[in-house]
Amino acid sequence: MNSSRRHTSAAPMEAQSIRIDCPAAGDRRKVSVSEFGAQPVEGFCNGEAFRKAIEYCRQEDISELVVPRGIYRFISGEHPVFDGLRDFRFDGGGSELIFSTAAAFVTIRHCERAVFENFTVDWDWDQEPLASIGRIRQVAEDGLSFELELPEYEGVPKRFDIRTLNPMNPRTLTPGCEGGKEFSGEPLGPVTVVARNALRIELSNAADYRFLKPGQTYIVRHYVYDANGFELQGNRHLRMADITIYSAPGHAFVVSGEQRNWTLDGCRVVKRPGTTRCISATADGCHISNSQGHFVIENCDFSYNGDDCLNIHDNSVQGFERIGVAKLRLSRVFKWRNPFAEGDPIEFRRTDLSPTGIVARIVEAQWDERGEGCTIEFEAPLPDDLVGNEILFNRKYDSGRYVVRRNFFHQNRARGVLLHAGDGWVENNHFYLNQGSAIQIECGAESRWAEGFGAENVTIRGNLIESCDVNHWNMAVIYMGVYLEQGRTRYPVFRNICIEDNTIVNCPQQAIFVSSCNRVFIRNNAIMNSNTGPRKTAEDGDGNCVSNRELYLGSLMVSHAEDVTIENNRRLTIVPATEDGICVDPETTDNVLVRNNTGFGDRSGVDERTKESG
Template identity: 35%
Template sequence: MKIIPVLCMGALTAWIPVSGAEAPSAPVAEAAAFGVSVDSADNVPALNKALDWCRRNKAAGLRVAPGTYRFTSDTPVWMERLRDFTFDGGGAKFVFFRKKGESFRVMDCERTTVRNLSVDWDWEKDPLGSLVKVREANDKYFDLEFVDYRRFPRRDVRIAYLSAWDAEARAVGTELSNLGRGVDMSWVGPRKDKKKEWLSDNILRIHKGAANLPTGSVWRAQHYYYDLNCFRLVSNDALTIEDVDVLSCPGFAFLIDGTQRGTLLRRVTIRPPAGDPKRVISCTADHVHVARSCGDLRLEGCDFALGADDCLNVHDVTAWAPEVRGEKTLEVRNGARAMGIGDRVEIRNADYSPCPDAVRTVVAKRPLPENPRGAVVTFDRPVPPKTHKYGFVLFNRSYCSDGVVLKNCTFGGNRARGVIIQCNDVLIENCRFWHTESEALKITTGWTEDLWCEGTGVTNCVVRNCTFDNCQAGARGKKRDEVIFLSTYLRQPSYAPGWESSTYPIFDRIRFENNTFIGCGKYPVPDGSCGKVEFIDSRISK
């Protein structure tokens, strides 16, 4: 059985099953025949050999026998150019341990399904996160006790991030959270940093003043942050991931990029296994991140929890160009990688208001030596005159992540936001958001001078029959504790002091209907970035 996307309700996607994904005329291979074995120390070479055979012989599928399999190569499991194909994990568990790269790379496939599989990291060798208790803290150093370990296994441990831990909820986010985003530990740096030392088997001293950390407080320490992703999905067409459990990974669980179109995640869980108190983190970045795509993403019956960043972020990368360099040329200072020669780019004012006759084709691009994020970009026709003090924001119209459907999903327990929507034609229905550290739902678009540039606005978004349960846990009672964020940001991220918002209504036809808010902070207040926004039949309970 395979599925294909069909359009309905404008740009929203419906999915229907069609026969042929396992046609009897095409072979179905057994992974064991190629050497994939529970006894192997590294199954990457054998599994890639099997997948290569399937590609060359136009196989209908590849089956894996039940069991636990080890994967230790830095080379990913590579599914490439497969057509009408099903990878059936057979309920197997794949355990990874490596130093670079992603676990799976799925690229340029059509009508392909990955199913019946669980994926994990080798925690016995390398825990991804730990609960730590502050034993002592002053203006010179602070001591952390690894409460679930008699002896922590990695003596060259990295502390990448600290997030306040709620023991009752078993989730991150308390009144100790720093603006809802934890305590930044990036300065600890590499694993052999001289700024830390072991005082005992499970007590680590960090030579950095932190007198503001309360003695006895408990935090979740991340040992990875945006490092090694699990599934990288690039430029596939009609890809289905179903009945897949990502128990943990040191990066994004799913990263979508390129011209990916028609992606279905059905009954996908991204959360730690139950019953093990040491397993306090799932992924160490976003659970699902859509950097670029050609749209039509659907999540059904998914459960994302305890990751180190947003549960879901859907956007297309954009660019900021503050200066005109010539008749047809702009200086891009952030987001230059968002476009290449031949791409069709829409030029807008930096407040997202449209410019007349704004679409151009990129004909030349050269780097800015002093700025790796920048470039000098030349177009096929003259650029509009600069009328906004911050210049322009650029949309690459070769990509369009519109058409998102989220049904019967659960998001929560994570650091940062639940779901970020930065595209058009969205339906969020019968979903539950619980104990997100920051906003449960963020409808936004923005650019910054030196961090990220994301989103092209949101039009036609419906959120209905959803529950928001004790969200914004890290900012409760503070000045900004909206459960739903609905605004743009210019120059700086929306959590930074002094951020600015546009007065151009790049958000329109946003509808919240029959939703329930329990124990949450402020109700969302639309600002000048919004056109028509409706709130209908909401229930609010403290």
């Protein structure tokens, strides 16, 4: 092998030295919310008292706001907003803040050197549940209706919107189960109460719901993306510590804007003990989008989320209409998701994610009234060879440079950690019973989603992954790939990725799949009981599974890649498996080195290399 192509790894050292400054020391005063009328009393609304206390802290440069221990309710919809505070500490004193209006529970924006710690937030489930356990009692013979029993309740709650039905294991009551298929409540027909705690739900056609059978159990979400627990926007040097979120009608934490240098330490997104709740936050545990990165998430617990435990990404968009030499019209955008603005540098990528070499700066962005369409004018004429299907990256944002360590990601509906950004360390975490992949590295653009600018310099090390990919979402518990309308790409949008010293136990299909990458190192991993689920074929239907399942071969697979090293990995099987090999697609890969691996069938320990290009 040519020495210029020797496989060596480059660690993202910058991510390990992220600094979060503490509030500056001083002799400024401390005040209590009780001084402004806050009361831990049933039926009392604390919105106005907290607002007055926070405003006083801002105007008088108060260093610390404390909350005497108790349960504080927010009833009228006025929720705490911390804006522009500096060198500030909020000590919740072990209190609980209970909310009953679908608006962000706590907003923290444009604060600098601030600490928020030691309190719990929750939704008022006595008012209405965020989700319910539903069990199919009966399916009509003609397949045009089914009866859904609600075993938690004596009667059907007054408000019972059916937003989604997500399969759950009826024995463990955890999200996902073998062969489970989720479906939306939007196309369902009329709903009728047929018993004290049972509903009949009409179906528009029987063919799409042939999978329904008596005894199947579902998480019935009544809220999905309605309101977030914490909205963190544009803060610098922010520390969130020892905060518990029992539930929220949306994401638990949302991070966006100029946010940079921040941490979650010892925070928990968990179900309230002593309840029969089937969900915590109805969407992601922590959703990071269009931010400035530089963060640490450590010692946290994310569980029973309605979507991913942790999602790190920036948003792109594909397709536009040329309406002038320097002006474009975008129609597949939303202002909240694609915050184009004056001064933003926009990079144009081809449909395979390869660079065009074109970067242009916005001088004006005009949004329509609904925020669902945008006209962008650039400071200079754009090249004539832009054809209109290119993918736009807004390079103002980069949510990369992160450390995710010593966290517990478990028993949630979707992925454990979804990485669309680079310069990161994901180490010493525990992943357990996540319905989708434990760790998914992704980038893509299509009509539904357009997320990520690729990922470079990522280390995935020392993680324990147990019983994940419950529903065979991505065919591998560590999955790296793109989603594009034309399929996979040879362009290496993922570079310098190290997957080492991880233990993977009990996965239904592959342990590791990597693609659209170069300089990837898969080494010293222990894989136990991989490929123990039934083979998936096209007859299974899409459901929660990827398409083209027949293209996923072996226990570890490389496709559309270059310069990959697979070495010193050990596979151990105690129960029967459908496959056991290391699969390297010879038609889409170059320079893949496989050596010193054990337990991978006929290819164990074989030192071999696919063709080298160039």
